[in-house]
Amino acid sequence: PRLSGSLHFVRRSASTQISNAAVNAIVSSAGSEGAFATRGSGPLAGVTVAVKDNICTKSLPTTCSSRILENFTSPFDATVVSLLSTGGAAIVGKANCDEFGMGSLNVHSVHGPVVNPVGLQDGVPVERRSAGGSSGGSAAAVAAGFCDAALGTDTGGSVRLPASYCGVVGLKPSYGIISRWGVVSFADSLDCVGVLAKDVSTVRRVHNAIAKYDERDPTAAPPHVRALASQLCMQRAAEITATDLKGLRIGVPRDYFPKELQPSVIESLQKTLDQLRARGATVVPVTLPSTPYALSAYYVISSAEASSNLARYDGVEYGLRVEPPPGANLNKTANVYAHSRTRGFGEEVKRRILLGTYALSADAFENYFLQAQRVRNLIKADFNRVFWAPNALKVDASTNATRTEGVDVIIHPSAIRTAPPLPDAQHGASAETGSLDAYVQDVMTVPASLAGLPALSVPAGSGSDAWPIGVSVVGQWGFDEMVLKVGEVIE
Ligand code: GLN
Secondary structure: OOEOOOOOEOOOOOOOOOOHHHHOOEEEEOHHHHHHOOOOOOOOOOOEEEEEOOEOOOOOOOOOOOHHHOOOOOOOOOHHHHHHHHOOOEEEEEEOOOHHHOOOOOOOOOOOOOEOHHHEEOOEEOOOEEOOOOOHHHHHHHHOOOOOEEEEEEOOOOOHHHHHHHOOEEEEOOOOOOOOOOEOOOOOOOOEEEEEEOOHHHHHHHHHHHOOOOOOOOOOOOHHHHHHHHHHHHHHHHHOOOOOOOOOEEEEEHHHOOOOOOHHHHHHHHHHHHHHHHOOOEEEEEOOOOHHHHHHHHHHHHHHHHHHHHHHOOOOOOOOOOOOOOOOOOOHHHHHHHHHHHHHOOHHHHHHHHHHHHHOOOOOHHHHHHHHHHHHHHHHHHHHHHEOOOOOOOOOOOOOOOOOOOEOEEEEEOOOOOOOEOOOOOOOOOOOOOHHHHHHOOOOOHHHHHHOOOEEEEEEEEOOOOOEEEEEEEEOOOOHHHHHHHHHHHO
């Protein structure tokens, strides 16, 4: 995009101009130099990318949308940022998000909420709805045409949910495929860097350029495991063409139809499945019986890990430091710690720290944390039972279905509804944006996160309110190219 002014973007492919002021997607801009700084002939030459503000960049601040890091600039680039640059991409700016990635609606941000660009007419918001979270700025920047692609992070759905609400494509890759080095941790065992763009081919292009083994990331999948999965995936993917799916077996989980699901979401899914059947796919019902427990397990595990990760913001090493008021006579360090964190963290982050600290306490550990880990194993086993392909990580001993009975991919709605309205200034949180209702938005996306599987949300029509709906394609670990290929048929 051409940048006219530091935070003013011009939409490229449409006649209507959308300004960043109307959507609040970009929180720091690289200016025209950054936008045009494509470096020659790499695989991403000419591609403009926005980067979520919890991914470290040395030329722009990394705030994680938190007051505690409001003035923080990293001394180094994350591996993904270096790979984008060496690939020839131009980084246009940092994208708004929920604080430390915690949220589903991008309303918990020190920079203010992101407004979904779908509700704009002639550049003016006529209906203020959420862009989804936590990578809401990334999805909105793509939807508004500020960039060709955006990086987000997905811990429990934060790439797929905003992609669905904004009508763009969003990939959460297999866990461990893209380096997390330089990505600010929320919940290490779940965090993945993901890619958003308007079409699957751009997502693939960016994903292929950044999905490299990185020895600085201790959770990176080792090269031999990647090779194993990739060989199986590529063999099968090569058999499928866009016009002839050659008996591609698609599982539709019976357990993914909660009562909260809007009827138009089911209709969109049915249309998508009809379209795939017409091209030769076989659609079979499958059961993933542990699904009802996934959301609770996710919030226990992710909050526990977050409480530990966020302990590093102590007001001493870096980030906001708030001195105790005169007269406070307790231990000085403890006072700085308490005051800095009280002022620096938002409500949602504090809630997660409390929840996570409790789950890890001696009294609750067995009943909450360990129980959630057991559920996580059951969820992994559920998926492994329905895919014909073995899990290259071999993290549990469950057996796979046979090639003829098992499925290649699973398809389900990305979200239970279209984008919810943003809370208005007078009334605060609406029914849809209160904390518990926000947690329910993730009910479809957290199982693949707990199992570390690749999942792609692709636009699939619109609801009765004319807002976008997304469907998700989930594959076995390492089958990222398979979900992209099926996504390409759907889009
Ligand atoms: N909405 C979920 C949460 O609040 C997922 C967030 C994410 O994937 N980063 O934890």
